[in-house]
Amino acid sequence: MRVLFGDGTIAQLGEEAARLGMRRPLVLSTPEQQTQAQEILTLLGDASSGGFFGATMHTPVAVTEQAMAVVAERRSDGLIAFGGGSTTGLSKAIALRTDLPQIAIPTTYAGSEMTPILGETRDGEKHTLRSEKVLPETTIYDVAYTIGLPPAMSATSGLNAMAHAIEALYARDRNPIISLMAETAIGSLVHALPAILARPDDRAARTEALYGAWLCGITLGAVEMGLHHKLCHTLGGSFDLPHAPTHSVVLPYALAYNTAAAPEAVAVLRRVFGQDDVAVALHEFGRRIGAPSSLSSLGLRESDLDRAADLATARPYPNPRVLDRTSIRALLDDAYHGRAPGTSAGTAG
Incomplete structure (x- = not known):
């Protein structure tokens, strides 16, 4: 795992994505953070496959399956999770199934980006697992993205x-x-x-x-x-x-x-x-x-x-x-x- 910590570290996103071999990463967020996630897409320019903004709490398997269809359709070669635990959880769930590299950009204090743990909800029950496949390769902590957290x-x-x-x-x-x-x-x-x-x-x-x-x-x-x-x-x-x-x-x-x-x-x-x-x-x-x-x-x-x-x-x-x-x-x-x-x-x- 690689960690970039500071104020303004988001400026290194493009370089970090390239280092991980990402040419068409998919940017993930919740619907509530879609506007900010669009800013991440702007930073990436042409080096992305767009966004999926449907992440939700407790990582329901049904949402993961929707995102998987987008990954396949757009031939995404990496994942950039922008948000809190819900978005990081979705990224991990996709990585578990595809082994795609991940960059996490936390905007809350959830901590999921530091763990090889995934919790998924199926049929009304939440189940957890541990796998190195779900641990993000890079986390970019940028204090600027937490200033707006109420x-x-x-x-x-x-x-x-x-x-x-x-x-x-x-x-x-x-x-x-x-x-x-x-x-x-x-x-x-x-x-x-x-x-x-x-x-x-x-x-x-x-x-x-x-x-x-x-x-x-x-x-x-x-x-x-x-x-x-x-x-x-x-x-x-x-x-x-x-x-x-x-x-x-x-x-x-x-x-x-x-x-x-x-x-x-x-x-x-x-x-x-x-x-x-x-x-x-x-x-x-x-x-x-x-x-x-x-x-x-x-x-x-x-x-x-x-x-x-x-x-x-x-x-x-x-x-x-x-x-x-x-x-x-x-x-x-x-x-x-x-x-x-x-x-x-x-x-x-």
Whole structure:
């Protein structure tokens, strides 16, 4: 993987595409970012095969199949993903099927561009896989493209990034270097996000946040994730909740669930937040920067909680605390109502 990081690094796009042998890359984005993606096409000039602007949350297989048809029709020889996790996910899904080279240009703090992980949704369930085929060959981090990210989206996207690093701290296969990256990443975002809320065009704060998100993405790709990511994949893939806001809501509750079983991670987070109860500190931090604090506010129905608990505990996966369906159901109830983390026996552990 090659990373270009800075302010104005997009100027190197044409050179980077040529280095990867791209003569007819397809530019990908969501419908909402089509106008900006058109600017990328302008930069490429004649050296592209146009754009596909239909990327959407949770990488539905049906959308990937539509994009695959465009790739084949235009004989595209590379992929340029402009946007957040939805666009990067689509690029990865195409690369998995074609092995085309990818350039990622992130405009959020999602971190997907740093991982060999792909999550796809089929028949109402989200499934993840790891393959080096989906890891972008180059990521161009250009701070300029994050300046326009609204403060509310910056908050949820930043908390989404922090989730990767927090789970990396207690991952079964963690190591000292990844833990060091995770601590630095979380600290960067804790410092930068309130500044972005106060001054959305603060380039120093935006740079620090993007740096933190880059590190968070590395930790996500390097070690296994646990309960938090499983819950968010369940809520997103099966109930169509928005990706980053769901991470923002669930993270303090998943942390509270695992606190007693993850003393090393808790020690790191106490240093970062300067508080003993790190789950409550994280919950309060989210509220302070304007992130949503309940699953009900995201559109989940209370009648969905039982099915969500069933899906989240249907298959075993690594987590520091043993997964118990009754406790997970209690965790989801707390998250649904936005109670303080640790209120129920389910999250208090």
